[in-house]
Amino acid sequence: MKDRTYQSIIFDLGAVLVDWNPRYLYNKVFATPEETEHFLEHVCTSDWNEEQDAGRSLAEGTELLVQQHPAFEAQIRAFYGRWKEMLGGPIAATVTLLEQLKASGKYKLYALTNWSNETFPIALMEYDWLQWFDGIVVSGKEKLRKPYPDFYQLLLDRYAIDKDSTIFIDDNIRNVKAAEEMGIETIHFQTSAQLEEELLQRGILN
Incomplete structure (x- = not known):
C-alpha cells in the first residue's frame, strides 16, 4: 500500500x-433509554432525518412527522428545536x-x-x-x-x-x-x- x-x-x-447523536437529547427528554430507542426507531427515524439531509426543509420534515405521530408532537419538534444538544463535540x-x-x-x-x-x-x-x-x-x-x-x-x-x-x-x-x-x-x-x-x-x- x-x-x-x-x-x-x-x-x-x-x-x-463530529460526535453527533440524537440520544444525547432524547435521553433527557424520555424517562428511560427504552423509550428513546423506540422513538428513534419508529418516529424520528434515520430515514426521516436523511430526507432533511437530502434537502427537504426542517419545517416540512417536522410538520409531516407531527401529522403522522401527533402524540409525539413536542418530542418531534425538539429534534430540530434542540438540535444543538445532539452535538457531543469534536x-x-x-x-x-x-x-x-x-x-x-x-x-x-x-x-x-x-x-x-x-x-x-x-x-x-x-x-x-x-x-x-x-x-x-x-x-x-x-x-x-x-x-x-x-x-x-x-x-x-x-x-x-x-x-x-x-x-x-x-x-x-x-x-x-x-x-x-x-x-x-x-x-x-x-x-x-x-x-x-x-x-x-x-x-x-x-
Whole structure:
C-alpha cells in the first residue's frame, strides 16, 4: 500500500470528526433509554432525518412527522428545536489526525457529508477546524446524498480530484461500499486509533 501515491483525502464528518447523536437529547427528554430507542426507531427515524439531509426543509420534515405521530408532537419538534444538544463535540483524536495531515502540506483535504443545509452552519460556527478543508460538499445544499454516486461525483468534479490518488473515510459501510464501487479506495472508520493505524500502513502518516 505504501507504493501508492495519495493526493486527496476525503472525510465524512458525523461519527468520524463530529460526535453527533440524537440520544444525547432524547435521553433527557424520555424517562428511560427504552423509550428513546423506540422513538428513534419508529418516529424520528434515520430515514426521516436523511430526507432533511437530502434537502427537504426542517419545517416540512417536522410538520409531516407531527401529522403522522401527533402524540409525539413536542418530542418531534425538539429534534430540530434542540438540535444543538445532539452535538457531543469534536472527536478529538480524529481532529488531531486531520491537523497532522493538514500540517504535512502533502494532501488536499475534503469533506463529503450528509447534513442538513440548515443545521450545518451551526457546526461551522462551533468547530473552527472545519476551515482546514480545501472543500466541503454538504448534501442538504446540493440536494444529493451518500450513498448515491452522483454525490461523490459532484465532489470529484468540483475540485478536479483524481479518484485514483484519493482515499475516502466514512463510518457507514453503506457509504464506503458506494465509494468502492466508483473505484475510490476507502477506509471504513471504526475508531480514531484504527484510522491512524491504517493511515500509517499506507504511508500517509509517518
